[in-house]
Amino acid sequence: MATDVAGNLKRVAQSLPPHVRLVAVSKYHPNEQLMLAYNEGQRVFGESKEQELSKKAEQLPKDIAWHFIGHLQTNKVRFIAPYISMIEAVDSLKLLREINKQAEKCGRVIDVLLELHVAEEDTKFGLTLDECRDLLAAGEWRDMKNVRICGLMTMASNVDNDEQIRAELTTAWRFFDEIKSLYFAQDEAFKERSWGMSHDYHIAIECGSTMVRVGTNIFGERQY
Ligand SMILES: *Cc1c(COP(=O)(O)O)cnc(C)c1O
Numbered sequence: 001m002a003t004d005v006a007g008n009l010k011r012v013a014q015s016l017p018p019h020v021r022l023v024a025v026s027k028y029h030p031n032e033q034l035m036l037a038y039n040e041g042q043r044v045f046g047e048s049k050e051q052e053l054s055k056k057a058e059q060l061p062k063d064i065a066w067h068f069i070g071h072l073q074t075n076k077v078r079f080i081a082p083y084i085s086m087i088e089a090v091d092s093l094k095l096l097r098e099i100n101k102q103a104e105k106c107g108r109v110i111d112v113l114l115e116l117h118v119a120e121e122d123t124k125f126g127l128t129l130d131e132c133r134d135l136l137a138a139g140e141w142r143d144m145k146n147v148r149i150c151g152l153m154t155m156a157s158n159v160d161n162d163e164q165i166r167a168e169l170t171t172a173w174r175f176f177d178e179i180k181s182l183y184f185a186q187d188e189a190f191k192e193r194s195w196g197m198s199h200d201y202h203i204a205i206e207c208g209s210t211m212v213r214v215g216t217n218i219f220g221e222r223q224y
Contacts, residue, residue, distance in 0.1 A: 012218055
């Protein structure tokens with residue numbers, strides 16, 4: 001049976017409190033599936049591969065706000081810089097510099113999130129809390145006029161243990177408050193906590209999420 005994308009989207013959207021935004025993660029799903037969500041009013045979509053994203057962005061309606069949610073190689077930044085709405089997974093100063101440089105070339109300011117590593121799995125990308133502290137303390141980011149740091153993004157461990165997920169996301173939430181008060185207290189743009197995926201977004205919302213990235217619960221299983 002075909003996936004009921006419209007119905008799924010409605011269910012997920014209705015389960016979110018008003019202050020939590022939905023990023024519909026459409027990676028590996030074809031344009032037709034995205035359009036089913038689009039026609040229900042969804043405008044924010046998340047992708048994690050540059051080539052797939054660029055192709056979709058070219059073919060699909062121009063009022064879609066695309067979020068890049070995967071690991072982004074520096075040599076791919078220039079391809080998405082002209083149109084990307086938010087780059088969610090900035091995990092190095094080198095990447096931040098490149099985004100700033102390419103955004104400047106396009107005459108844009110690109111919204112970004114810093115990606116934290118709080119999961120126990122060491123396969124996941126992201127800055128440790130100390131690496132993130134060091135990056136901000138070093139201060140170079142203050143001179144980057146073409147990036148705007150809007151908050152933090154993270155992924156909890158992919159486990160069935162709700163308490164572990166809760167502990168990891170609570171760590172991220174506390175860390176957000178620390179960074180906010182140290183560096184962004186006067187900066188209204190720094191407000192996003194992007195955590196929560198299909199299996200854990202209800203917990204993530206209890207742990208301060210402002211933005212959930214949900215794929216499978218909307219589009220069904222991905223065909224790799
Ligand atoms: C694929 C992906 C998601 C969505 O995962 P689902 O389990 O399908 O909801 C969320 N965040 C990131 C970073 C992803 O790569």
